[in-house]
Amino acid sequence: MNEFYEKVKDCYNDYFDRTEEVFIFAPGRVNLIGEHIDYNGGKVLPCSLSVGTYGAASKRKDGRILLVSADFSGSYIETEADVIEELKDEPESFEAFGWAAYPLGVFKKLLMRGFKLGGFEMAVSGSLPRGSGLSSSASLEILTCAVLKKLFRLELDGVTASVLSVEAERDCAGVNCGIMDQFICAMGKKDKAILLDTSTLEYEYTPFILKDYTLLIMNTKKPRRLADSKYNERRAECEKAVSVIGKKLVPERKNLCDITPEEFDRVKELLKEPVIKRARHAVYENGRTLDAVRALQNGDIALFGKLIDASHDSLRDDYEVTGIELDTIVEAARAQKGVLGARMTGAGFGGCAIALVEKESAEEAKKNIERIYKEKIGYDCEIMKAETFDSPFAV
Ligand code: GLA
Numbered sequence: 001m002n003e004f005y006e007k008v009k010d011c012y013n014d015y016f017d018r019t020e021e022v023f024i025f026a027p028g029r030v031n032l033i034g035e036h037i038d039y040n041g042g043k044v045l046p047c048s049l050s051v052g053t054y055g056a057a058s059k060r061k062d063g064r065i066l067l068v069s070a071d072f073s074g075s076y077i078e079t080e081a082d083v084i085e086e087l088k089d090e091p092e093s094f095e096a097f098g099w100a101a102y103p104l105g106v107f108k109k110l111l112m113r114g115f116k117l118g119g120f121e122m123a124v125s126g127s128l129p130r131g132s133g134l135s136s137s138a139s140l141e142i143l144t145c146a147v148l149k150k151l152f153r154l155e156l157d158g159v160t161a162s163v164l165s166v167e168a169e170r171d172c173a174g175v176n177c178g179i180m181d182q183f184i185c186a187m188g189k190k191d192k193a194i195l196l197d198t199s200t201l202e203y204e205y206t207p208f209i210l211k212d213y214t215l216l217i218m219n220t221k222k223p224r225r226l227a228d229s230k231y232n233e234r235r236a237e238c239e240k241a242v243s244v245i246g247k248k249l250v251p252e253r254k255n256l257c258d259i260t261p262e263e264f265d266r267v268k269e270l271l272k273e274p275v276i277k278r279a280r281h282a283v284y285e286n287g288r289t290l291d292a293v294r295a296l297q298n299g300d301i302a303l304f305g306k307l308i309d310a311s312h313d314s315l316r317d318d319y320e321v322t323g324i325e326l327d328t329i330v331e332a333a334r335a336q337k338g339v340l341g342a343r344m345t346g347a348g349f350g351g352c353a354i355a356l357v358e359k360e361s362a363e364e365a366k367k368n369i370e371r372i373y374k375e376k377i378g379y380d381c382e383i384m385k386a387e388t389f390d391s392p393f394a395v
Pocket of ligand 1: 031034035036037038039177178179180181346347348
């Protein structure tokens with residue numbers, strides 16, 4: 001058992017003066033490829049990680065909900081199941097709860113679907129680097145679903161848990177994200193990536209075993225907040241693009257990712273910049289994801305690396321969601337011996353990038369990237385080796 005396990009158990013015992021009924025871990029995620037297309041009906045390829053969120057919890061008979069975070073110097077929230085039932089599912093109603101808007105939003109969405117819940121108490125702690133873009137909010141939402149499922153014996157499957165967690169994030173926390181993060185946090189498995197079709201929620205597991213290679217996760221430590229970022233602006237640009245060119249194609253296309261590169265080239269002149277660039281990213285990124293899955297299945301790690309590089313370049317030049325920190329860390333990684341590819345991962349504007357590197361060169365590459373980043377950006381980055389892990393709904 002690791003330090004986080006101890007930390008959350010101790011926090012629970014200190015606050016509630018008893019031993020918890022359930023203890024659960026929900027992973028964070030890294031997306032290998034297929035970026036910014038989960039809200040365009042595209043195909044994405046994320047993995048669940050061994051870093052994530054831990055929770056210790058028990059039911060309460062008095063209908064109260066008590067939540068404590070071991071991370072924000074014991075930040076403590078107290079409310080009641082009946083109060084949450086009465087609240088409107090809009091961000092203004094949940095704002096005052098701070099970080100607890102995520103678990104309480106999930107609670108609300110479960111109630112709205114007719115699940116029978118009552119009071120409970122929960123202590124949480126995360127091992128994800130804060131603000132790193134490795135999906136700490138989705139991890140907390142899925143943790144809450146898994147905890148409530150166990151405490152109240154709910155008939156809740158992972159796909160439903162991810163769908164209602166996205167609704168909670170959108171309606172209660174005010175972030176209009178796609179479904180990738182919640183889905184992988186709920187359904188991911190050790191040594192596997194999930195190829196998820198975000199237009200149908202069909203999915204398949206694909207082996208993610210790199211043998212002689214390692215995946216580095218490189219945290220730029222540039223703080224980013226999805227709600228503050230240009231995330232919603234990009235979504236709106238994509239909606240604009242599909243509303244114009246989708247109609248011109250036969251049959252009509254509802255999602256940008258249903259448009260092939262050839263079709264796109266035929267109709268793109270109907271759009272203006274920067275919308276053409278944004279749409280080009282989505283249309284081509286979808287194809288790259290499918291190529292990447294094939295490359296992994298064929299053991300062609302070199303091709304997988306090239307696709308990762310191409311994805312970053314498109315996110316930098318066309319989608320414009322990288323920035324100096326992510327570009328610097330990616331360039332530094334690409335310059336190292338044994339590195340086959342590097343790209344930003346997640347929403348961008350800061351957060352993390354990944355690099356695919358030969359195992360025997362990984363330590364040297366890590367040291368060099370840290371040095372170059374500090375020289376250019378002025379503060380330290382943080383680099384770790386990615387380890388995949390089972391999600392609570394997948395086992
Ligand atoms: C964030 C969102 C996801 C996805 C990525 C970009 O992580 O939560 O839904 O859109 O950005 O691929």
